[in-house]
Amino acid sequence: MSNVTTLAQSLCEFIDAEVSMDPDTPVQEGTDLLTTGLVDSLGAMEIVHWLEETEGVEIDPVDITIENFQTVAQIIALVDRLKE
Numbered sequence: 529m530s531n532v533t534t535l536a537q538s539l540c541e542f543i544d545a546e547v548s549m550d551p552d553t554p555v556q557e558g559t560d561l562l563t564t565g566l567v568d569s570l571g572a573m574e575i576v577h578w579l580e581e582t583e584g585v586e587i588d589p590v591d592i593t594i595e596n597f598q599t600v601a602q603i604i605a606l607v608d609r610l611k612e
Contacts, residue, residue: 535583535607539600542578547571557601562594572597579603585610 536557543555548566553559554558561567567575575597585607595607 536600536604538582539575539578539603543567543571543575544598546578547574555600557604558599560598561600562598567597575603581609582606583611 540555540557543566544551545563549568549571550556550566553566553567555561559566562572572592576592579585580587585591587610591610593605596602
């Protein structure tokens with residue numbers, strides 16, 4: 529399993545367990561987190577903190593946008609860009 533797949537799976541599990549506003553809806557890589565209301569602004573900040581701690585990246589507040597945080601796949605793409 530690649531690091532991206534592992535990170536995506538871990539992030540989905542974190543969102544399901546700690547952040548999701550609807551625990552009955554499992555999060556997958558393509559699940560819309562923001563416009564569906566699964567993740568609110570506080571949840572987005574918890575995701576940022578989790579990523580900074582687990583992945584060792586620093587996420588600038590200007591990067592916390594719907595384009596970067598709408599799905600787990602988009603979040604992973606942001607983390608990949610920050611690691612370059």
